[in-house]
Amino acid sequence: MNTHRYSDAERDAIYRVIAERRDMRHFLPGPVDAEVLRRLLGAAHAAPSVGFMQPWRFIRVTDPGLREAMHALVEEERLRTAEALGDRRDEFLRLKVEGIRECGELMVVALMDGRDGHVFGRRTLPEMDIASAACAIENLWLAARAEGLGVGWVSLFDPAALAQLLHIPPGAHPIAILCIGRVKNFYKRPMLEAAGWEDRRLLSDLISENCWPVPDSGTGGSLE
Amino acid sequence: MNTHRYSDAERDAIYRVIAERRDMRHFLPGPVDAEVLRRLLGAAHAAPSVGFMQPWRFIRVTDPGLREAMHALVEEERLRTAEALGDRRDEFLRLKVEGIRECGELMVVALMDGRDGHVFGRRTLPEMDIASAACAIENLWLAARAEGLGVGWVSLFDPAALAQLLHIPPGAHPIAILCIGRVKNFYKRPMLEAAGWEDRRLLSDLISENCWPVPDSGTGGSLE
Numbered sequence: 293m294n295t296h297r298y299s300d301a302e303r304d305a306i307y308r309v310i311a312e313r314r315d316m317r318h319f320l321p322g323p324v325d326a327e328v329l330r331r332l333l334g335a336a337h338a339a340p341s342v343g344f345m346q347p348w349r350f351i352r353v354t355d356p357g358l359r360e361a362m363h364a365l366v367e368e369e370r371l372r373t374a375e376a377l378g379d380r381r382d383e384f385l386r387l388k389v390e391g392i393r394e395c396g397e398l399m400v401v402a403l404m405d406g407r408d409g410h411v412f413g414r415r416t417l418p419e420m421d422i423a424s425a426a427c428a429i430e431n432l433w434l435a436a437r438a439e440g441l442g443v444g445w446v447s448l449f450d451p452a453a454l455a456q457l458l459h460i461p462p463g464a465h466p467i468a469i470l471c472i473g474r475v476k477n478f479y480k481r482p483m484l485e486a487a488g489w490e491d492r493r494l495l496s497d498l499i500s501e502n503c504w505p506v507p508d509s510g511t512g513g514s515l516e
Numbered sequence: 517m518n519t520h521r522y523s524d525a526e527r528d529a530i531y532r533v534i535a536e537r538r539d540m541r542h543f544l545p546g547p548v549d550a551e552v553l554r555r556l557l558g559a560a561h562a563a564p565s566v567g568f569m570q571p572w573r574f575i576r577v578t579d580p581g582l583r584e585a586m587h588a589l590v591e592e593e594r595l596r597t598a599e600a601l602g603d604r605r606d607e608f609l610r611l612k613v614e615g616i617r618e619c620g621e622l623m624v625v626a627l628m629d630g631r632d633g634h635v636f637g638r639r640t641l642p643e644m645d646i647a648s649a650a651c652a653i654e655n656l657w658l659a660a661r662a663e664g665l666g667v668g669w670v671s672l673f674d675p676a677a678l679a680q681l682l683h684i685p686p687g688a689h690p691i692a693i694l695c696i697g698r699v700k701n702f703y704k705r706p707m708l709e710a711a712g713w714e715d716r717r718l719l720s721d722l723i724s725e726n727c728w729p730v731p732d733s734g735t736g737g738s739l740e
Contacts, residue, residue, distance in 0.1 A: 294698060297664030298529065305526035306533050306662045310559045310655050335534045337719045339654065342671055344708035346716075350723045358726055373639050384636065402728075412608065412713075413671040415597050417691065420671050422643050426650035427657075430563065431534050434658070438530045440521030447566060447637040447644050459727040467641065474518060484568035489636075493570050495561045502579045503683040504626075 309434050312478060316442030317388045320474040324397040328439050332472070335435035341424035343412030348425045351458055353398040361457055362400075362449075362469060363392045369448040387487060390446045396473030400454065401429060405463030422467055429468060442475035533658050536702060540666030541612045544698040548621040552663050556696070559659035565648035567636030572649045575682055577622040585681055586624075586673075586693060587616045593672040611711060614670045620697030624678065625653060629687030646691055653692060666699035 298306070333350060341347060353359055370389060374381045392398060407414075407421050414420045433443045446469040454466045485492050497505075522530070557574060565571060577583055594613060598605045616622060631638075631645050638644045657667045670693040678690045709716050721729075 294664040296699070296702060298533070298662045301525065302529035302532070303662045305522065305529040306658060307555070307559065308526070309522070309530050310562050310659065313562070313564070315564050331531070333719060333723060335531065337717075337722065338534050338537070340537070340539050340657070340669065340706075344706055344714040344716075346714070346722070348722060349728075351728065352723065352725045355726045369640060373635060373637075376635050376639050411597060411600050413597075415600050415672075416593060416674050417671045419643060419646050419691070422647055423650035423653075423691065426647035427654040429647075430651040430654040433564070433651075434530060435534065438522045438527045440518040445564065447641045448639075450640050461728060464728065467643070467647065475520065478520060482564075482568055490568040490570070492568075493561075495557060498561065498570070498572060499557060499574045499576065501576045502582055504573075504575065504685060504688065 309437050313433055313437045314442065314479045314482065316444045316471070316475055316478070317391045317483065318475060319391045319395040319442060319471060320476055321394065322396050322474055324441065324472055328441070329397060332432045332435050332439070336428040336432040339424065339428035339431045341427070342414055342420035343410050345407070345410040345412075345421065345424065347403045347407060347410075347421045348428045349402045349404050349464065351400040351402065353400060358457065359392065359398055362398070362454070365449045365453050365457070366390055366392060366446060366469065369450060373448060383489070387484070387489065389448060390469070391444055391471045391473075392446065392469065394473070395444070395471035399470040399472060400458060400466050401425060401468040401470060402460055402464050402466040405461050407463070425467060429470070432470075436472060437478075440474070441472060442478065444471040445469075446471065533661050537657055537661045538666065538703045539706065540668045540695070540699055540702070541615045541707065542699060543615045543619040543666060543695060544700055545618065546620050546698055548665065548696055552665070553621060553696075556656045556659050556663070560652040560656040563648065563652035563655045565651070566638055566644035567634050569631070569634040569636075569645065569648065571627045571631060571634075571645045572652045573626045573628050573688070575624040575626065577624060582681065583616065583622055586622070586678070589673045589677050589681070590614055590616060590670060590693065593674060597672060607713070611708070611713065613672060614693070615668055615695045615697075616670065616693065618697070619668070619695035623694040623696060624682060624690050625649060625692040625694060626684055626688050626690040629685050631687070649691060653694070656694075660696060661702075664698070665696060666702065668695040669693075670695065
């Protein structure tokens with residue numbers, strides 16, 4: 293008997309939100325309620341962080357001119373990415389990859405400056421700072437889904453250009469443009485899966501036991 | 517009226533698990549039920565990933581000798597980190613930083629090899645692969661809390677040495693040793709906060725509007 297287990301109804305809610313969260317690129321107009329936004333940011337701030345460094349910083353973008361400038365930055369990178377994709381260029385260009393102009397709330401998440409002073413858990417894995425901030429974004433994303441709001445994480449931008457636009461100092465590092473807002477419908481499946489960009493992998497193919505999976509060695513799928 | 521919003525009870529459950537999740541280092545003995553573990557991995561696999569690349573790979577460590585070897589790797593890095601911390605050396609060494617020997621289930625999470633082929637959303641931000649895998653780990657972590665199980669993310673290891681131990685090929689990259697299992701009690705506060713290692717920052721200090729916060733400029737805390 294595990295007394296720490298939540299009720300079935302609570303567990304169902306948690307698995308439901310994990311299953312129904314989507315990376316959204318289509319939004320309805322209209323602002324996000326300030327109290328809801330505060331709850332979302334509170335959820336983000338409750339995330340784990342390596343050495344409890346809490347590296348996440350949130351910049352709300354409320355200035356329409358800045359929003360336009362950010363859209364332009366993303367559009368520039370979208371075209372560069374398309375060129376880098378070679379024979380998948382046209383397929384990529386047909387995808388909707390962001391909702392910066394339409395979403396109710398636009399936010400940038402950046403890693404704080406001065407991270408070099410945080411050695412605990414990062415001496416050999418310095419990237420644990422972005423890992424921590426990603427956990428914060430996932431918390432926000434799940435909370436938003438429960439609030440009925442969509443979130444899209446846009447990473448199609450030049451971080452140096454975005455840093456310049458928002459006066460982010462040297463040493464700090466923007467990692468996400470978050471589009472947050474009301475949506476008409478949540479996608480039934482991830483949009484890139486539905487569009488045929490990538491297939492959903494079988495979970496059993498991603499699990500192995502005691503060593504990296506060797507093809508056809510029988511080490512994979514030990515739980516299936 | 518937002519028809520996508522969950523019921524109050526469901527939202528409460530989701531905010532509850534976000535608030536009560538902890539980075540655990542103390543565990544009770546005993547295995548994790550296979551069906552529960554499958555649910556946790558399913559939650560991880562439902563995470564968002566850049567370009568839907570699904571970069572996460574899970575290696576269950578069931579071999580006691582490997583577990584011991586992993587403990588030794590972490591102990592080695594713990595001592596190196598202590599030296600690197602200088603005047604916080606002794607304070608650090610008094611902390612319990614992992615539960616590798618005690619936890620019911622031990623797992624390594626690694627980024628897959630061949631990630632260079634995934635350009636979508638990563639041309640300028642290649643670290644979006646670890647960000648995606650961190651979202652997967654956060655999903656697993658939250659689901660585990662709802663199941664009444666503790667999770668600890670240990671990043672005190674040399675990734676090259678761990679890769680060698682588990683035959684992880686060049687190009688793949690281990691990012692986490694996850695200790696999963698039953699616990700006597702969940703910490704009321706993050707252990708590093710309770711131990712005085714770092715203070716919890718005020719959320720209002722982490723939010724600014726339209727630019728990086730300038731001290732005393734009034735750009736911070738626009739939601740408070």
